[in-house]
Amino acid sequence: MSYTLIFDMDGTLFQTDKILELALEETFDYLRLEGLWEKTAPVEEYRTIMGVPLQVVWETLLPDHPNDIRAKVNVIFLEILIENIRAGKGALYPNVEKVLDYLTTKSYSLFIASNGLPEYLAAIVDYYKLDRWIKETFSIQQIESQNKSDLVRTIIEKYDVEKGAVIGDRLSDIQAAKDNYLLAIGCNFDFAQQDELAQADEVIDDLTQLKDLVATLQL
Incomplete structure (x- = not known):
């Protein structure tokens, strides 16, 4: 699976x-x-x-x-x-490309679910060529409710997802995972709030930790 x-x-x-x-x-x-x-x-x-x-x-x-x-x-x-x-003024977090490449080689299906607008997300995906690993990018603008749990459910229904995880830094990501019976992995990065991360199933401080985490957990 x-x-x-x-x-x-x-x-x-x-x-x-x-x-x-x-x-x-x-x-x-x-x-x-x-x-x-x-x-x-x-x-x-x-x-x-x-x-x-x-x-x-x-x-x-x-x-x-x-x-x-x-x-x-x-x-x-x-x-x-x-x-x-x-203009190249932004940046991916350290090791993003390396981690996404690793996960793809291990046959994980990768998606993006974001509250960002489609044009904004497309600019990031295009500039960094994230579609080398990401199957599809979903924007909150695609759903009427503007609710991230519903956005994640859209992915689940479209791709018949049975097991997996949502990886994000804010409560909406954690809640989206729990509402859809997926693992909630919190990212302790720039915008993270400790009270929100406390509700995640697992917390990582660097994306490289994801490699070992998903390998050992029964998602």
Whole structure:
């Protein structure tokens, strides 16, 4: 039986932190020019909610702004993120390619399930050629509920998944695994919260640990 491993993207495979601050600063520069923002860009506040859908991001960071402004800001932010990815300003986490290659040779089926938008995810997959190992990348935008548990269920149903794990850094990843009776592997990386990781079945500090973990666990 082929085991399935479903990866989160931001804060799990991709070091979003490397392009996040620059993109936020440029986005909020636009708001300042429009007279819609006076303070510094809320970088630290974004870090605490990293991994939620972008709609929730702008509802949180811009609670007093109308939806049309949030929509415009979202477009600007996404464009800047993609420009930075294509310019090579981002980075995968250490050993991502080595680990994905190893898992593929061991016949694991690999997928990505992310709260990121399709264009953003495609930019990362294309730049780093992740489709060498990843069978398919799924965005939260593909499902009406905007719920990661439902997104993971989409993968399970499409590919007849029976056993596997969800690997991610935030509670939505852990919950998605548990709601779908998969193993929850928490990544203690940049955006991880210790109270959330405490709910995972297993926690790793480096992706290389995944090689031994999946080999010894009965998923």
